[in-house]
Structure formats: C-alpha cells, structure tokens
Amino acid sequence: MNYIDLLGFLAGCLTTSAFVPQVIRTWKTKSTHDLSLGMWIAFCIGVLCWLVYGFILEASPIIFTNFVTLFLAGTILFLKIRYK
Amino acid sequence: MNYIDLLGFLAGCLTTSAFVPQVIRTWKTKSTHDLSLGMWIAFCIGVLCWLVYGFILEASPIIFTNFVTLFLAGTILFLKIRYK
Numbered sequence: 408m409n410y411i412d413l414l415g416f417l418a419g420c421l422t423t424s425a426f427v428p429q430v431i432r433t434w435k436t437k438s439t440h441d442l443s444l445g446m447w448i449a450f451c452i453g454v455l456c457w458l459v460y461g462f463i464l465e466a467s468p469i470i471f472t473n474f475v476t477l478f479l480a481g482t483i484l485f486l487k488i489r490y491k
Numbered sequence: 492m493n494y495i496d497l498l499g500f501l502a503g504c505l506t507t508s509a510f511v512p513q514v515i516r517t518w519k520t521k522s523t524h525d526l527s528l529g530m531w532i533a534f535c536i537g538v539l540c541w542l543v544y545g546f547i548l549e550a551s552p553i554i555f556t557n558f559v560t561l562f563l564a565g566t567i568l569f570l571k572i573r574y575k
Contacts, residue, residue, distance in 0.1 A: 414544050421537025428529035441525035445512035453505025460498045 419472045426479035430486075439487045447484040454480055503556045510563035514570075523571045531568040538564055 408416070433439055454477045461469030492500070517523055538561045545553030 411544065411547050414540055414547070418537050418540030418544055421533050421540060423537075425530045425533035425537055428533070429527040432527040432530075433525065436525065438525050441517065441520065441522050443513040443516045446509045446516075449505050449509035449512070453502050453507075453509055456498055456502035456505060460495065460502055463495055463498070 415468075419468065423472050423476050423479070426476065426483065430479055430482050433483055433486045433490075437486075437490045439490045442483070442487050444484075444487055444491075447480060447487055451477065451480050451484050499552075503552065507556050507560050507563070510560065510567065514563055514566050517567055517570045517574075521570075521574045523574045526567070526571050528568075528571055528575075531564060531571055535561065535564050535568050 433442070454473050457469060457473040458477060461467075461473055517526070538557050541553060542557040542561060545551075545557055
C-alpha cells in the first residue's frame with residue numbers, strides 16, 4: 408500500500424467513523440431538534456446509491472465504507488424520526 | 492455516460508447536496524446543541540483528505556464533490572463553534 412492508498416484509506420476511515428460521535432450523542436440525549444431531517448434522508452439515499460454502485464463495480468472498499476456509513480447514518484435517521 | 496456512471500453521479504449529488512438543508516436549518520435557528528462537534532471535525536478532516544487524494548490522482552469528480560462538501564460541512568462546523 409503506497410502513501411496515496413493510505414491517504415484514501417485514512418479519508419474513508421474519517422468520513423465513516425465521523426458519524427459515531429453523532430450516534431452516541433443522539434442516543435444519549437434523545438434530542439434531535441437541531442438535526443435536519445432532509446439532510447439525513449438525502450444522505451442515506453445517497454449512501455445507498457454508493458453501496459449499489461460498489462456492488463455493481465464489485466469494489467470492496469466502496470461496499471465496505473458505505474455499508475458502515477449507511478448503518479450509522481441510518482441509525483441517526485431512525486433516532487431523528489423516533490424522537491422528532 | 493452509462494447507467495453505472497449515472498448512478499455514481501446521482502450518489503455523489505445526493506451525499507453532497509444533503510448538507511444544504513442542514514446548513515439552512517442551522518443558519519436560521521442558530522441552534523447547534525444537538526450537533527456533535529466531534530462528528531463535524533472528523534468529517535471535515537476526512538473530506539479534506541479526500542480532496543488532497545483527488546488532487547494527487549487528478550480525479551476531477553473526487554475534487555469537485557469534496558470541494559463542495561468541504562464548503563458545506565465547514566460551514567456547519569463554523570456555525571457549531573460560533574453558536575456553541
């Protein structure tokens with residue numbers, strides 16, 4: 408793995424794991440007033456599209472990162488709808 | 492452009508434009524209590540890494556989508572810090 412791959416890997420880890428603190432915060436506070444419903448709906452549909460795109464191209468990095476992101480962003484969307 | 496490229500383009504548009512309603516909401520309400528600071532810091536650094544990665548690979552779709560995303564996510568981070 409060269410330094411360019413490493414940078415891509417770091418970028419993917421950051422933009423995926425970034426959602427963890429938001430899940431934890433929303434889970435604990437059960438307060439979602441400041442979260443935009445539109446953002447999380449559009450984002451989840453977009454990540455789902457990336458996932459299908461990854462499956463079509465059989466590109467495991469795209470599949471893996473978007474699978475994890477969909478799980479985390481989907482959890483936030485679920486909490487937003489539940490504690491609206 | 493075939494249907495696979497179209498799907499990727501749709502995915503990119505969705506995961507980028509998704510941040511617009513959050514920017515609008517936060518800008519209007521000036522309320523950021525439910526937003527996780529950790530999420531937006533990690534996400535902005537991650538998108539910055541994707542941007543550098545795109546420049547190294549000279550991949551214009553990666554550069555363009557991450558440039559727009561960084562602008563939008565950076566605005567949310569700025570508002571989060573300002574209205575903490």
